[in-house]
Amino acid sequence: MPRPEEVALPSRRERFEDRRKEASHRDLLDQFFDHRTLLAVSRLVNQGLIDSIDFPIATGKEGGVFRATRGDEYRAVKIYRIANATFRNLPAYALDELRRETSVRNYGGLIFAWTRREHTILGRLADAKVRAPYPYGHLRNCLVMEFVGNEAGAAPRLLDAQVDDPEAVYQDLVLQIGRMVRDARLVHGDLSPYNTLLFEGRVVLIDVAQAVTVEHPQALALLERDIANFARFVGRLGFEVDPEEFLRAVGGTDLRPPPAEA
Ligand SMILES: Nc1ncnc2c1ncn2[C@@H]1O[C@H](COP(=O)(O)OP(=O)(O)OP(=O)(O)O)[C@@H](O)[C@H]1O
Ligand SMILES: [Mg+2]
Secondary structure: OOOHHHOOOOOHHHHHHHHHHHHHHHHHHHHHOOHHHHHHHHHHHHOOOOOEEEEEEEEOOOEEEEEEEEOOEEEEEEEEOOOOOHHHHOOHHHHHHHHHHOOOOOHHHHHHHHHHHHHHHHHHHHHOOOOOOOEEEEEOOEEEEEOOEEOOEEOOEOOOOOOOOHHHHHHHHHHHHHHHHHOOOEEOOOOOOOOEEEEOOEEEEOOOOOOEEOOOOOHHHHHHHHHHHHHHHHHHOOOOOOHHHHHHHOOHHHHOOOOOOO
16 A cells, blocks of 8 residues: 555646546447447356457447457457447448348347348358458347457558558458458458458458358459459559459459350
């Protein structure tokens, strides 16, 4: 116990700062952790999927991703906001896909189905050995997955990362997207340097809920767009790649309908 004279009292200014920090923290908590979400989080704890939620890694309009701890490892928890119109921004094809696989009657149900969908797709990617966060479980609007990062923090998005060898990043993208297309039989559909992390020099694909199967009528068009995003990105970094060549390298040209017989 320190003696009373050793305890430094916070100045008036510090107290004010503390209150401000507390208020903005409370705002964040209110936005994400409505009553139902809090219950879901406490069940994740009871189920042993996490011990605690530590701090936000990123928060956006549709949800937030938080670092969590379980035992001696970190995990990431993605929480979709229930109180927000997440699905207004969803591409129509993704919504169709969702409606096809679930009978969703209300908005909350749609979010829960969307969370489950992200979990399922991450599982399929894990089976195909695509580098993406491993999904540990989901409950309502919460998804528990592997944390991409270390003690120092979460891995940066490819967009923000320092890339020393763009060709190596390209080759890694070819490998990961190739496994996604050929082995998982999925097209991401929203792939870009925003939805890719760079960790220990290698790419990690994230934010996969809108992925579609290669049989989907829009699969090829979506893959072409994903590829074009990356071709532009590595091109800006000084590694020029022909999008058609990139598409072929990931098995995308196989998705083209066979030429009609003469
Ligand atoms: N498993 C993870 N490990 C570490 N960081 C993660 C993980 N998943 C997501 N993040 C971080 O959270 C951010 C948002 O994640 P994600 O893209 O899945 O959600 P989102 O709802 O699309 O949010 P945004 O609209 O910001 O892209 C990512 O850019 C990344 O910084
Ligand atoms: Mg995203």
